[in-house]
Amino acid sequence: AQKITQTQPGMFVQEKEAVTLDCTYDTSDQSYGLFWYKQPSSGEMIFLIYQGSYDEQNATEGRYSLNFQKARKSANLVISASQLGDSAMYFCAMREGLVKAAGNKLTFGGGTRVLVKP
Amino acid sequence: GAGVSQSPRYKVAKRGQDVALRCDPISGHVSLFWYQQALGQGPEFLTYFQNEAQLDKSGLPSDRFFAERPEGSVSTLKIQRTQQEDSAVYLCASSLWAGTSNQPQHFGDGTRLSIL
Numbered sequence: 153a154q155k156i157t158q159t160q161p162g163m164f165v166q167e168k169e170a171v172t173l174d175c176t177y178d179t180s181d182q183s184y185g186l187f188w189y190k191q192p193s194s195g196e197m198i199f200l201i202y203q204g205s206y207d208e209q210n211a212t213e214g215r216y217s218l219n220f221q222k223a224r225k226s227a228n229l230v231i232s233a234s235q236l237g238d239s240a241m242y243f244c245a246m247r248e249g250l251v252k253a254a255g256n257k258l259t260f261g262g263g264t265r266v267l268v269k270p
Numbered sequence: 271g272a273g274v275s276q277s278p279r280y281k282v283a284k285r286g287q288d289v290a291l292r293c294d295p296i297s298g299h300v301s302l303f304w305y306q307q308a309l310g311q312g313p314e315f316l317t318y319f320q321n322e323a324q325l326d327k328s329g330l331p332s333d334r335f336f337a338e339r340p341e342g343s344v345s346t347l348k349i350q351r352t353q354q355e356d357s358a359v360y361l362c363a364s365s366l367w368a369g370t371s372n373q374p375q376h377f378g379d380g381t382r383l384s385i386l
Contacts, residue, residue, distance in 0.1 A: 156312075187374060195359060197313070197377035204372060243312050257303060257326065258363075258375060260312030 155179065156244050156261035164267050165234045172219070173229040173264045175244030181205075184248045186227040187258065188218070191241040200242075203227055231266075239268045272296075274378035276362050282384045283352050291347045291381045295364030302345050303375060304337055305361040313361050319345060349383075357385045 157176045165171040177186065188200040203211045203218045211218040219228040231238055242265075245258040275294040283289050295302050301320055305313035306329075315329040321342035330337070334352075339345040349356055359382050363375035 185372060189377075194379065195382075196379045197361065197363070199374040199376065202372050202374060245312075256301075257315040257318055257329070258305075258313075259315070262312050 154261075155259045156246055158244055158261035158264050160264045161262075162265040162267070164269055165231075165238075167236060167268055167270050168233055170230060170232045171234055171266060173231070173242050173244075173266070174226070175228055175261060176224075176226045177244070177246050178225065179246065179248050181248045184246055186218070186220070187245045187247070188216070188227075188229045189243045189245060189260075190238075191243060191263070193240070197243070201229065234266075234268045236268050236270060239266060241265050274362055274364055274376055276360075276378035276381050278381060279379065280382050280384075282386065284386050285352060285354060287352055288348065288350045289352055289383065291349075291360050291362075291383070293345045293347070293362030293364075293378060295343065295345070295362070296376055298366070299364035299376075300342075300367050301365045301373075301375075302339060303363040303365075304345070304347050305363065306331075307359040307361055307380070309358070316347070316360075352383075352385045354385045357383055359383070 184205045186203045190198045201213045201216045203220045215232045217230045241263045243263045244261045277292045303318050304316040307313040317337045318326040319339040334350045336348045359380040361380045363377045365373045365375045
């Protein structure tokens with residue numbers, strides 16, 4: 153089974169509108185972290201936002217917010233007031249087993265390509 | 271430097287050649303990770319270092335892949351006897367300390383490897 157599922161391969165969004173990118177995850181660990189990264193065409197992976205499994209409030213970072221629904225195992229990214237520069241691939245990733253001494257690798261989903269239209 | 275630096279940016283090699291990819295992490299970052307990203311897919315974990323110790327190499331696809339970080343700073347990913355399926359972008363990431371839950375991994379621009 154996929155650990156991270158992003159069901160939207162691509163999306164169009166009008167400039168200045170909000171867009172929601174879906175992410176569902178699968179883990180048996182109680183302690184884990186969820187991350188969203190942006191990857192423009194230049195290739196770099198840019199960290200956007202983090203949500204810990206024990207965080208009671210949804211994370212927010214500027215125009216980015218995370219709709220975390222733990223019981224449903226979903227961590228959707230909301231981008232408000234979209235800008236042309238938001239056009240990129242967006243990846244959801246999970247880090248499991250935070251109490252473990254080693255590892256803490258990220259497991260990524262397949263990504264969602266967002267294209268912002270002027 | 272300010273960010274994670276990877277070199278070369280692009281590498282073309284003939285099948286069967288050996289290649290070496292370099293990663294210079296953010297100064298002071300203890301943890302270093304290598305990922306492989308195939309075209310149109312998300313990155314996949316290869317290996318992880320904590321300082322100079324390679325603590326997890328479970329993602330290395332074969333014994334042709336070898337990584338080292340001898341002084342706990344710069345890391346090199348070596349691929350021996352390259353094959354066409356090795357063509358991908360290789361991403362390096364570093365973080366202050368992997369054991370801290372909310373520490374993000376900071377990525378370099380990657381090395382795009384093409385095997386002819």
